[in-house]
Amino acid sequence: MQHQxxxxxxxxxxxxxxxxxxxxxxxxxFSQSTxxxxxxxxxxMGQAHVVERRFWASEIGTDWWDHIVLQVxxxxxxxxxxxxxxxxxxxxxDLLSPALKCMNTKMRAALTVEKQVAIALWKxxxxxxxxxxxxxxxxxxxxxxxAVMQVANAxxxxxxxxxxxxxxxxVIVDGFAAMGFPNCxxxxxxxxxxxxxxxxxxxEYINRKGYFSIVLQALVDHKGRFTNINVGWPGKxxxxxxxxxxxxxxxxxxxxxxxxxxxxxxxxxxPTVILGNPAYPLMPWLMKPYTGSLDSSQELFxxxxxxxxxxxxxxxxxLKVCWRSLLTRSDLSETNIPTVITACCVLHNICESKGxxxxxxxxxxxxxxxxxxxxxxxxxxxxxxxxxVHIREALKTSFMTGQATV
Numbered sequence: 275m276q277h278q279x280x281x282x283x284x285x286x287x288x289x290x291x292x293x294x295x296x297x298x299x300x301x302x303x304f305s306q307s308t309x310x311x312x313x314x315x316x317x318x319m320g321q322a323h324v325v326e327r328r329f330w331a332s333e334i335g336t337d338w339w340d341h342i343v344l345q346v347x348x349x350x351x352x353x354x355x356x357x358x359x360x361x362x363x364x365x366x367x368d369l370l371s372p373a374l375k376c377m378n379t380k381m382r383a384a385l386t387v388e389k390q391v392a393i394a395l396w397k398x399x400x401x402x403x404x405x406x407x408x409x410x411x412x413x414x415x416x417x418x419x420x421a422v423m424q425v426a427n428a429x430x431x432x433x434x435x436x437x438x439x440x441x442x443x444x445v446i447v448d449g450f451a452a453m454g455f456p457n458c459x460x461x462x463x464x465x466x467x468x469x470x471x472x473x474x475x476x477x478e479y480i481n482r483k484g485y486f487s488i489v490l491q492a493l494v495d496h497k498g499r500f501t502n503i504n505v506g507w508p509g510k511x512x513x514x515x516x517x518x519x520x521x522x523x524x525x526x527x528x529x530x531x532x533x534x535x536x537x538x539x540x541x542x543x544x545p546t547v548i549l550g551n552p553a554y555p556l557m558p559w560l561m562k563p564y565t566g567s568l569d570s571s572q573e574l575f576x577x578x579x580x581x582x583x584x585x586x587x588x589x590x591x592x593l594k595v596c597w598r599s600l601l602t603r604s605d606l607s608e609t610n611i612p613t614v615i616t617a618c619c620v621l622h623n624i625c626e627s628k629g630x631x632x633x634x635x636x637x638x639x640x641x642x643x644x645x646x647x648x649x650x651x652x653x654x655x656x657x658x659x660x661x662x663v664h665i666r667e668a669l670k671t672s673f674m675t676g677q678a679t680v
Contacts, residue, residue: 339411347360357630358625358628370429372432374387390421397599398597400598401601401602404418404419427613433620439501449496455579458547459495459531461493464492465594465649466481466490466647466650488507490590492589498588499626514553518555526548532559539672540671547665552565557658557659565656571671574673597622
């Protein structure tokens with residue numbers, strides 16, 4: 275009965291919801307690493323920092339977290355509000371603990387690691403105001419903002435190299451082959467994240483749909499998990515320019531991203547490729563659709579490519595549906611936005627790897643929020659390397675004759 279009364283008392287604190295607004299980000303490129311890092315070693319080596327002792331709990335409002343969430347909530351309530359089950363949440367807290375542990379003082383108790391992570395996930399999952407989140411957890415709005423950034427920084431410092439990584443290339447290649455495209459190691463695309471007008475060079479951030487944004491460019495595997503991300507270019511910049519200036523492009527150009535694994539299509543050698551939309555340049559290691567007036571063989575090629583490339587569009591959709599703060603202009607500084615986007619990408623991969631349930635109701639709210647920020651149209655790039663043309667033509671022919679490995 276006591277838990278039921280507490281639940282009713284604190285239910286009233288979950289009312290005041292409105293969107294926050296934010297600034298533009300800085301370019302940050304994250305490439306996959308050669309292997310998982312050890313959190314403890316990273317802290318000892320100074321690659322991750324321990325948080326300053328500045329997050330403090332209030333006696334008022336802590337019963338809801340301590341006695342309702344932690345003791346009464348079932349898995350469906352955890353999933354609905356934190357977008358992951360309790361087990362995944364606790365594993366995440368353990369991983370972030372080296373960077374988030376605070377010490378109590380004689381005057382007041384510090385926020386636990388679990389409560390810091392809960393505040394951050396709540397804010398990232400729902401576009402509530404800092405004040406309403408603070409009321410929910412019994413903290414001040416400045417504490418909410420600080421907790422969000424501390425958790426986001428901890429995720430970036432400790433987990434990016436372990437979670438946003440290429441993984442087993444053969445498994446990925448087999449996955450894309452099952453979709454109909456041979457020797458493919460990933461699909462790439464960009465998506466625009468809305469921001470407030472920056473103080474400097476604001477016109478550079480206005481995209482083709484007329485709102486201010488920064489771009490998240492990503493490469494995903496066959497299951498829609500991010501294997502490489504690049505965050506922070508202004509919304510006005512063309513996808514092809516962002517791609518050419520990314521660490522991913524450099525590694526692919528140097529044949530340093532995938533193992534040297536060629537197959538023969540007809541009489542043409544084809545390396546492991548990635549798939550892009552018409553905004554990307556046609557390269558020997560990047561296949562894109564045919565444009566213009568198409569014959570039946572070109573249409574079949576485009577169908578196969580589009581079917582396989584849909585995983586990146588679905589990944590962006592899932593990312594924004596689960597972490598809906600990316601659909602509104604959150605009030606973050608230009609240096610903090612890329613960190614928060616990066617953290618959301620890591621959280622996406624963790625949830626995907628854990629098989630977290632995607633709740634249908636999330637999409638309704640996400641679609642409402644996204645309605646004001648339509649994605650800009652793709653601008654076609656017609657540049658192509660001769661070798662890339664030969665590979666695409668060979669693939670086109672093989673799809674028509676049924677000779678390609680699928």
